[in-house]
Amino acid sequence: MPSVMPSSSAVAVRKEVADRLRELCRDAGFNGRELALRAGWHPSKSSRIINALTSPSDEDIRTWCRLCGAEEESADLIAATRSAESMYVEWRRLQRTGLTRLQNSYVPLFERTRVFRVYSSSLVPGFLQSRGYATALLSAITRFHGTPDDVADAVDARLARSRIVREGGRRFALLVEESVLRHRIGDAGVMRGQLDDLLAATALPAVSLGIVPAGAEREVWPLETFSLYDGEQVEVETLTASLTVTRPREVAHYLDAFEKLSGTAVYGDRARELIASAADSIG
Incomplete structure (x- = not known):
């Protein structure tokens, strides 16, 4: 916040x-x-x-x-x-008519971006969310903020937007803290399905999925979730608002943080082991 x-x-x-x-x-x-x-x-x-x-x-x-x-x-x-004037955009204002409009508002930005860098300390990045996970998450957001319930349409919009991961012509460098794999969003079945989807995503040619191990010695502490678009714009998510950063020096700080976090993350077989371990721990 x-x-x-x-x-x-x-x-x-x-x-x-x-x-x-x-x-x-x-x-x-x-x-x-x-x-x-x-x-x-x-x-x-x-x-x-x-x-x-x-x-x-x-x-x-x-x-x-x-x-x-x-x-x-x-x-x-x-x-x-x-x-x-627009550095903070309150979620309540964006969500006044529901979540579908908010999901669609990102489409132009996604279409013009060629390199996506996303770091998340709390949730599976939207690009890789399963239908069940996205439904559970957006339902919780709707209840918390008291906004109109258009979750089904919003989930459809999010999944449609995420197809660019498989369309080619773009690169996705995605980083998550290991704890993201264990945060229960939805029921056990939803989480198992989401973790299965994450395992599959490690094979996508356009996707680099890194996981920062919980016990790793690190240069950069866990940060707020942020997304970098072509290294020119950053979107930072808080509980109540979205922060847009375009000042070159600030963007450079986020790029530096992302690179340092990337150096701490594990990839490939080691990342798949962490995902599989999280799936095995689901009761």
Whole structure:
């Protein structure tokens, strides 16, 4: 669960951008008013920007960074500004009309992505969920959030969306903590079916399934579930919201974490042994 409310987070990011622009100005040896004159702006424009009263446009940021001799900063600041208002999207708002619309909303992103990297510390990644597992999970989400019950349609949408794993032209690097194999979602039969599907998935040519063993010595602690799309966008899931990260430096941190977690994971026969062990433990 995020430590602050979504709206507060957006305000904090806007202020962070404003503070950084002020610092760039100071480091360049002039104040906001002087920068406005150099940019050909009304003096009040720079004042509004550095006081976080007005969000700068992409071009405003490029101009600001160029005049301050810090053009390398513009990409991160632009990405931060773009995501400030939408960085947290509350699940309740997304799910207001049920879960089917939410499942379908990801289709354009999935269609344009060629390399998927998914890390999950709690659940089987959606791409590999069986019908029974997805039904049990989405039913629990519907009950918890009190949203309209369209689980059957939502499951159909999720499974239809997941067919891209078998269509070719994309790569899927999927990492799960070993505990995911033992978290009971649905009844014993559902979990056995899901684990059987995971075993089968290890043979899919487009899929690399890694499992981080519970007793492994690790560089990176268990993290929140996140998905990386072509190394350009990250979606982070919390209990109440979805967080979209596009700032290059932050995306780079997630890529680094994913690589370190990948180095801790086991694959192939060793991964299949862990899946089989979890299946054997089901009562």
